[in-house]
Amino acid sequence: MNGQISGIGSKGVDDGEDFSMGVQVINENKEFSEKLPSYLSYHSLLASGFNYHLVAVFGSQSTGKSTLLNYLFGTQFSVMDETARRQTTKGIWMSKAQPGQSQNGKTMADNILVMDVEGTDGRERGEDQDFERKSALFALATSEVMIVNVWEHQVGLYQGANMGLLKTVFEVNLQLFQKNQSTSQRSLLFFVIRDHIGTTPLQGLADTLMADLNRIWGTLSKPQGLENSQITDFFDFEFAALPHKILQGDKFVEETKKLATRFREVEEESAIVSGRKEGDVLGGDRGIFLPSYHRRIPADGLPMYAEGIWTQIVTNKDLDLPSQQELLAQYRCEEISASITASVFDPVVTPFEEKGHQAAKVLEGLGEAIVPARQETLSAFSVEAGRYFKPVFLKKKEELEKKLDGRLKALVILHYQGLHKRAVQEFEDSVTAYLKKAAAASSASEHDFRETVEEAKEAALARFIEEAEPCVIPEQSWSSFKEELAHTESDIDAVASRVRGEEIRRLRLRIERVIKTKLAEPIELEFRKLSGSGTGAGKSDGKKLWDGVWAVFEKISSDGLDRFLSKAQALNASPEENEQAVWKLKKKSWAILKAKIDEELMEGNILMKLRENFEDRFRYDENGVPRVWKPSDDIEGLYARARESTLLLIPLLSKMELSATSKPPPVAEFIGKRPASVIATSDDEDEDVEIDDDLMVILTDAKQVGLQDRFRKMADGIYVEAKRSTISSVSQ
Ligand code: GDP
Ligand code: MG
Missing domain, CATH: 3.40.50.300 (P-loop containing nucleotide triphosphate hydrolases)
Structure with a gap:
């Protein structure tokens, strides 16, 4: 059997042949005619099956x-001429x-x-x-x-x-x-x-x-x-x-x-x-x-079958009908498979293949097109090829299905991957767009991040499913998108937690700024109490300075923490994330306080505070009225008392200590241990702080001595000036 009859059906009806007398299937030289397909086609018999x-x-x-x-x-048929x-x-x-x-x-x-x-x-x-x-x-x-x-x-x-x-x-x-x-x-x-x-x-x-x-x-x-x-x-x-x-x-x-x-x-x-x-x-x-x-030879296979049989007969081979039928079935099934693939499947699928193929890509309308095309191809094949020798037909159908599915699978996987990529992108876009809008709005911090995330996720996944579902062929496991969907969801969750992390951090930094701002004035006020301006004789002896500072700190930082936690809830922060952020926030608050204290107690500032404290005691009386020195006044006595009293402030200022415990405030306790989930990095935000008592020392012993010297000199100057003022008033 050769390929003589390939292309039957597509061939012209009769190729201009005269078929009025029928067709000579086998001529006088025992040759099989090539015209049989054309003849059957001429009579529209090729598609008539059995x-x-x-x-x-x-x-x-x-x-x-x-x-x-x-x-x-x-x-x-020609009839013998009577005369001849x-x-x-x-x-x-x-x-x-x-x-x-x-x-x-x-x-x-x-x-x-x-x-x-x-x-x-x-x-x-x-x-x-x-x-x-x-x-x-x-x-x-x-x-x-x-x-x-x-x-x-x-x-x-x-x-x-x-x-x-x-x-x-x-x-x-x-x-x-x-x-x-x-x-x-x-x-x-x-x-x-x-x-x-x-x-x-x-x-x-x-x-x-x-x-x-x-x-x-x-x-x-x-x-x-x-x-x-x-x-x-x-x-x-x-x-x-x-x-x-x-x-x-x-x-x-x-x-x-x-x-x-x-x-x-x-x-x-x-x-x-x-x-x-x-x-x-x-x-x-x-x-x-x-x-x-x-x-039971389908009409479209008849020419080929008849020719095969004739060839066997002419060459004196044993005529084996089943193997002839099997050969025919193989040949025809392949032919039918190829022609239906080309006429039904390719027109639908090839355009997608040309579009896609390399990177993950959403192939719009893929499922709606390819699933019916697949079905049509297979059922058209079954109609035409199903008339041939069953085992061959079934095998060829399986082969065809494999071939089609191989091509479809490549497309569908690409499509699912495209949907995955798009869903994650869509999610991220809508969440960040929301955050941007929320940040721009006056009530920036009032948005419900959690709800946004959930809605955006749901929408992205729904769109994925909507465009994946048409590609599913129930009995074909390769067409399932379950796994890709699961990956998509976990990617979305990862994006959500990344964005949330960034949001939590942003919130924390905002709260830190608030704490810094809120802490400044009250702390300054605590220190100002040292100079006791206007309080006259009831001047602060500075013993409660650190109590006040710590109390202010505790109040403001815990306000900040509360604020943080309530906002973090809207971000859907996990307990771990909260724990981390709170720890960082406390650490930062302490650093803010420490910096504020350092600022307040810079050398120049301390000297000024000592001077004010001293002047308060020396130049004002118990009622806060400035003294006008008279020669009879005990200037030396007052000077000595005021100086000694002010000098007492220096060790007090030098070290943070609460009056009740005579110990530094419980900073380590306040900050707490570094949560296990915080990995120490080069970023000092994540670094643990060692809080020891040395840290509470603001002025070293040597600095204290130096400060005492400078204060004494300054006090001496004020004393001399007071003394001089009595002399000048006497001489007037
Ligand atoms: P074939 O060679 O068997 O195809 O015979 P043909 O159909 O060519 O006819 C041979 C001859 O028999 C012709 O001359 C016919 O006219 C003649 N013929 C055909 N049918 C009959 C019939 O029924 N009776 C008789 N006696 N002659 C017939
Ligand atoms: Mg005859």
Whole structure:
């Protein structure tokens, strides 16, 4: 078998060929015609599946076979010219019956293909028994019904040419059957007795023929295993008679019309078969075509099948019908697969393949297009290829499905990945857009971050599903998007927690700024108490300085923490995230306080504070009224007391200590341990702080001494000035 018939269907109807006489399937040189596909296409038969019939005629040369066929089927087989008397039919011709001969409500079947087989009785073709044998084999392997054409006067002539022909038919049938015992293929031999005069009734002729046939059968040497087989194991028989065409022209025409309608389909098989087996002609109007005669070769595979068979026959190979059918099935299934893929699948799928292919990409409308295309391709394949040898068809269908799914899978995966990417991006975009808007709005901090995240996630996932779902083919696990969706969700969660982390950090920094601002004034105030401005004699001795500072700090930082926690709730912060942020916030608050204290207690500032404290005590009286020094005043005494009292402040300021405990404030306790979830990095935000008592030392001993010296000198200056003022007032 070669590729001659590839492309049937797409081929032009008849290529300008003249098919009015039918087509010569096998020519006189025993060559198989290439025109059969065109011929079937010309009659629109290629797509008809099993809805056709194949009938062949046998008989001696010049017994009116072609004439009979032309009358029965309206064909145009050439008939021997009366005057020339030589053979006209060469090889095997095929022609389609004219449709619709009907009589008495009985209609001939549609799509009957008739083969006019060249008869040989050695007159024209010499002793070419070979061709006779080959054509008989060919007809048996392909046709449902063999019309055997005999003259009435030849019936009973056991030695006649007809009998030789029938012997050949039986022999080749046995040969076929032996090779193909699995295919219990039955055939009908339909004897048409010509020039029936009428003196012998049809049943009598039938009985004679049956007897002859059985006799022939008996003489055949049967292959092993079939020694006791009966002729009726392989053949059904029907008999009909026709009047003399020339002598009873009108009756002949009338009877052929009746006979034509017998070529109709019959369903109620069993009743007919039993009659047929016996050669019983009663009820002589029985339909001819039983479903079981059909060779089950789909019409579009017929040319190829017939050619394959002929090739085997011509090359004298054993004719193995099942393997022929399998070969045909393979070839045709592949052809059908390729052509349906090209016509149904490719137009839909290729554009997507051209679009996608490299990176993950959302392929819009993918599922809506490819799933029906896949379905259509497979079902179109099933319709066309399903008529062929089942195991081959099933295998080829599986192959096709694999091929289609391979291509679809690549696209669908790309699409899912695209949806994944897009969903994460959409989520991030909508969350950041929301945050931006919220930050711009006056109530920046009042937004509900958690709700936004949930809504954005839901929306992104919903869109993913919406565009993934059409791609799902329930029984195909590769088309499931579950896994990709799970990855998408976890990616979205990761983005959410990253954005939330950033938001928490932003919130924390904002609260830190608030703490810094809020802490400044009250702390300054605490320190100002040292100078006790306006409080006169009830001047602060500074003993409660650090109590005040710590109290202010605790109040303001805990306000800040509360504020943070309430905002963090809206961010949907996890307990861990809260714990981390609170720790950092406390640490930072302490650093802010420490910086503020350092600022307050810079050397210049301390000196000023000491001076103010000293001046308060020395230059103002108990009622806060400035003293005007008189010589009688105990300037030295006052000076010494005020100086000593102020000097006491220096060690007090030098070290943070609470009055109640005489210990530094519980900073370490306040800050707490570094949460396990905070990984120490180079970023000092994440670093643990060692809070020891040394940290509470603001002025070292050496600095204190230096400060004392400078303060004394300053105090001395003020004392001298006071002293001088009394002298000048005396001298005035
Ligand atoms: P084929 O060689 O078997 O196909 O025979 P043809 O159909 O070519 O006919 C051979 C000859 O038989 C022709 O001259 C026909 O006119 C003639 N013929 C055809 N039908 C009949 C018939 O029913 N009775 C008789 N006696 N002659 C017929
Ligand atoms: Mg003929």
